[in-house]
Amino acid sequence: MKILVTGGAGFIGSAVVRLAVTRGHEVVNLDALTYAACLDNVAPVADSPLYTFEQIDIRDRAALDACFAKHAPDAVMHLAAESHVDRSIDGPGDFIETNITGTFNMLEAARKYWVEAGRPDAFRFHHISTDEVFGSLPADPAVQFTENTPYDPRSPYSASKASSDHLVRAWHESYGLPVVLTNCSNNYGPYHFPEKLVPVVILGALAGKPLPIYGDGSNIRDWLYVEDHADALLLVVEKGTIGRSYNIGGENERTNLELVQTICAILDEKRPKASGSYADQITFVADRPGHDARYAIDPSRIRDELGWRPSVTVEEGLARTVEWYLDNEDWWRALQNRDGVGKRLGVKA
Numbered sequence: 213m214k215i216l217v218t219g220g221a222g223f224i225g226s227a228v229v230r231l232a233v234t235r236g237h238e239v240v241n242l243d244a245l246t247y248a249a250c251l252d253n254v255a256p257v258a259d260s261p262l263y264t265f266e267q268i269d270i271r272d273r274a275a276l277d278a279c280f281a282k283h284a285p286d287a288v289m290h291l292a293a294e295s296h297v298d299r300s301i302d303g304p305g306d307f308i309e310t311n312i313t314g315t316f317n318m319l320e321a322a323r324k325y326w327v328e329a330g331r332p333d334a335f336r337f338h339h340i341s342t343d344e345v346f347g348s349l350p351a352d353p354a355v356q357f358t359e360n361t362p363y364d365p366r367s368p369y370s371a372s373k374a375s376s377d378h379l380v381r382a383w384h385e386s387y388g389l390p391v392v393l394t395n396c397s398n399n400y401g402p403y404h405f406p407e408k409l410v411p412v413v414i415l416g417a418l419a420g421k422p423l424p425i426y427g428d429g430s431n432i433r434d435w436l437y438v439e440d441h442a443d444a445l446l447l448v449v450e451k452g453t454i455g456r457s458y459n460i461g462g463e464n465e466r467t468n469l470e471l472v473q474t475i476c477a478i479l480d481e482k483r484p485k486a487s488g489s490y491a492d493q494i495t496f497v498a499d500r501p502g503h504d505a506r507y508a509i510d511p512s513r514i515r516d517e518l519g520w521r522p523s524v525t526v527e528e529g530l531a532r533t534v535e536w537y538l539d540n541e542d543w544w545r546a547l548q549n550r551d552g553v554g555k556r557l558g559v560k561a
């Protein structure tokens with residue numbers, strides 16, 4: 213299959229690109245290379261004859277049309293987005309332009325291409341989205357997000373992703389475009405940009421800095437190892453039912469405090485400090501405005517219909533992740549100089 217992956221120089225997109233090429237798919241990686249991108253993320257497959265890169269901004273409709281005409285993909289996996297909630301609070305404009313208008317451009321370019329190709333049944337437009345569109349859950353473990361949970365986004369980021377989900381569904385209902393959607397929980401793993409919680413904690417711990425926990429650390433997230441996520445995404449684009457959405461979770465709910473304590477314990481074992489534990493560096497800081505209390509995924513649909521489950525627990529995945537950051541200092545040191553990295557963002561509500 214020839215797959216056009218947008219956002220393939222980012223964290224999750226690059227995991228999709230690496231896995232797809234390894235499995236023998238042809239991949240066109242379309243990415244504007246924003247502050248969050250890093251082409252080193254795809255270095256393991258960049259020399260493969262199956263891999264091509266196109267530097268294109270999804271806000272540029274003409275460039276998208278040319279890319280579809282040039283490459284004639286069998287499927288689109290649309291991941292390109294502004295992805296950092298804290299940045300969306302400080303500057304929502306980019307999130308509206310890329311996540312909403314950019315997705316509209318992708319849908320229109322895909323529709324034009326698909327219609328001109330004779331509306332092939334096998335074509336897929338796969339939109340990759342987040343569980344944050346569903347809002348916030350109470351602590352009761354019996355309550356989880358299903359695919360039928362009403363949308364209730366709270367941040368500019370999640371509102372922009374909710375909008376793009378609605379557009380994708382509308383293009384299926386109104387124009388018959390063969391779409392599938394996925395909404396996943398918090399990802400972590402290798403190549404995670406060093407502004408997100410897991411790498412911030414690993415790298416802050418190693419640097420002897422305070423480890424910031426928003427609020428009291430009781431916010432609960434479900435944690436999904438990025439390589440498991442990429443595996444699930446390839447399954448959905450190949451086997452998912454047209455018009456359907458699938459929730460993808462890691463089956464690993466943890467409070468933010470538990471997550472950070474686990475990372476500290478792994479570091480204590482792999483890179484012990486001269487004295488004390490990395491957990492001694494934990495500090496509680498002002499909460500994020502509108503911080504959702506809990507996200508949790510009911511994974512029944514993808515498990516029952518497609519037979520997919522995550523392969524690792526969060527403890528196993530975090531051990532692999534910590535190991536990767538210890539082995540790849542050149543990668544993260546270069547990214548720490550990028551604009552805004554290492555600063556507290558998203559506090560001006």
Ligand code: NAD
Pocket residue numbers: 218219220221222223224225242243244245246247248249250268269270271290291292293294295296310314340341342343373395396397398399400405
């Ligand atoms: P990321 O920020 O690491 O990567 C995003 C990529 O998109 C970057 O390479 C960037 O250059 C590219 N991009 C941004 N704007 C663009 C534009 N206008 N044109 C073309 N390319 C552009 O993001 P990520 O964490 O890998 O997330 C990928 C997707 O998965 C996003 O759609 C996000 O909403 C979704 N998602 C992420 C998570 C998570 O935990 N990271 C969870 C659920 C869903």
